[in-house]
Amino acid sequence: MLGPLELPLFPSCYDCLAWSADGELAIAAGEYIQILTPKNTVGQSEYDSTQSPINNWHSTRFRVNVFTNHEWPTIDPQNRDNFSLGAEQSISTVVALAWSPPGLAKYRRCVLAVLTSNLQLSLYEPVGFQGKWTRVAIVNHTLGNHFKSFIQDEGMNLRKSNIRSFAWSPPLKLTATETAPYAVLPAESRWGWHLLSVANDYNDVIFLSVQRSSTELSTPYQASVLSVTHLPDPEGNYSQLQPSSIFAKILKSKVKILSMSWGPWLHASVENENSASGYLAVTHGTTLRVIQLDIDMTSRSHGTSPEPHPKLKATSKENTAAVCHKDLSGYHFSGPLAWLHTDDSPTVCLAAGILAGLLLIKFPKEHQKGARSSGRARLQELPFYEISDTEKDVDTQRHLGPITAILVTMDTASQNPVLYGATAGGYIGAVPFGDGKSEHSILPVPWQDQLDDIRERYDFDRDLGGLAVARAWGLTSYNGIVAAGITVHPGDMIEYRTAAEERLTIIISPDESKSDGVPSQTVDNSSDPQHRRDAVLGYILHFEENDENRQPLSSKILYATACCTIVESTNTALLYQAHKVLVRLATVTGADVADELLKCSISKNTIAPKSAEALDGPGGQMFERCDICGAGIDWYSSQEAQCATGHVFVRCGVTSLAIQDPGASKLCSSCGREYLNPDGIEPSESDLQNTCRTLFDAFDTCVYCKGKYQV
Known part of the structure; x- marks a missing residue:
């Protein structure tokens, strides 16, 4: 098992880790992004076990809060509904990050999307051979140009251009059959289209298609708006408050979409494989909502067409049938979201963070395609407890830490999905699927002993008498290897910490099928x-x-x-x-x-x-x-x-x-x-x-x- 990595930084947001399909681990660290790449490139077949674990990684750091006036122009104060004073005066720290699927960047690599506290969503990629990263696009510009064409009010246009959350979709691939000799499938069949969903300050969910420019002379990346769906405030938001109170009225007027996650692409039929529907789950205030995006992929001729990026036809709408359940309104959704599914499974599962636990929503795949069958979805609540399930009783205290990350990864041995959940209180649990059981339970994670050792060592060094606490800040995975970012703190006093004392520990639990546990790039030797x-x-x-x-x-x-x-x-x-x-x-x-x-x-x-x-x-x-x-x-x-x-x-x-x-x-x-x-x-x-x-x-x-x- 690869040793923990201790980094001299402190995370600036929950879900602060993101691992690309190319093996690059990105960490949100305030004004910076830290990129770690394992030293297993050409000529280095294995790690040097005699060195510190961090020495076996290439490390690169770059700033993300430096904007030119063209990238982020000065904005005059607007009215209180359209102007975000906090965003304007922030130092633009990282609040979210995510890698695109492979195939979008140069040499078919991944692009890193970074959302900063000034509500700007930027795309980054490396340039040259010295590991330098640069901003190659700002998604807000695409939104501004789109809404400016039919909205004349500057304040409203600004509100619709500010981005609160985003998510990359799974690759949408075109089905193609080659008949010509030695023909090569088009890029849309090999890598797929790259779609990005964003939520703005007006609670619009915007679907965009992002593609790399065919010429180096123009802007490196181009984004186009496919569809826009506005989510009005639902009746169930903050139902625990007195509806007639002034506080409830003000709170509901400030509801934002802060979490979103893409589900699988489902094709409409075997005859029409180039039409597909995608499902985006969002946390809107305290409610869970699902938006359906219907895509019509333009058919293409065999082989590589001279037209590099055919246009997509898309429509979107809220799908109320997908999460229609009589008991769903009683839950307070407050955490991230994740989908679990396999190609051969007849069901799809949506995992959502709720107060002190997780909620699993299972429904058949045909239920997603528009069949309104209320009651077919099944719910299972997985509560968090302060002790393990084998020791709890009716008086066991619930773990109330907010959920910081949810991760779904595939177990390489069984090829079944595994759900991981982490909280700010240091609680990390695993929920394995695919065992044939209809009910699931939370199990300890394989690296729980490592986490306990780090916390106990911190407690012993500072003589805290067993009162040290851990916080989990993020989870990510790559090729069956799971990484968890944690920090440790004193639990009985106000903590004073200087920049020199900031530490983030990344625990890496390798795939058990690998003997050395070394993250490496996938090499395909399937054919001669x-x-x-x-x-x-x-x-x-x-x-x-x-x-x-x-x-x-x-x-x-x-x-x-x-x-x-x-x-x-x-x-x-x-x-x-x-x-x-x-x-x-x-x-x-x-x-x-x-x-x-x-x-x-x-x-x-x-x-x-x-x-x-x-x-x-x-x-x-x-x-x-x-x-x-x-x-x-x-x-x-x-x-x-x-x-x-x-x-x-x-x-x-x-x-x-x-x-x-x-x-x-x-x-x-x-x-x-x-x-x-x-x-x-x-x-x-x-x-x-x-x-x-x-x-x-x-x-x-x-x-x-x-x-x-x-x-």
């Missing part, structure tokens, strides 16, 4: 590397045949792919296609490729470097030339190249070209394979650069292990 390489070669060789309307590929890459097929592949169909490509290149350019055509009938052959006359003759631009000495480059391997005078280079895993400029390459972060970077190609070679961008849009992860690229 030769088969994956043939898929790349076949895609390039059949590119123009699959779609004649597409812009043709660079002749230099087509020639390199044909040579790579001759040298590497034993697939007779690919060798035949390479012969056709070479004939077409010779016809168009007039180049002499007689030697290559002769060797297309012989698998795994070598091709001698071109002479100076051939390099300077007709079609010579498609042959490779050494940038150092000007000699031709021979073909004997798909991974290595050598010119006639002995200079050795690495070949790109996609384009098969020799990478002669180290600054024009990128690496796989998992296996270390080297690839050509389209951004490093000279602008004068626009044909080659455009072809590289087209190919890396199709093969946007490592050909050999499906790892993510890095510069």
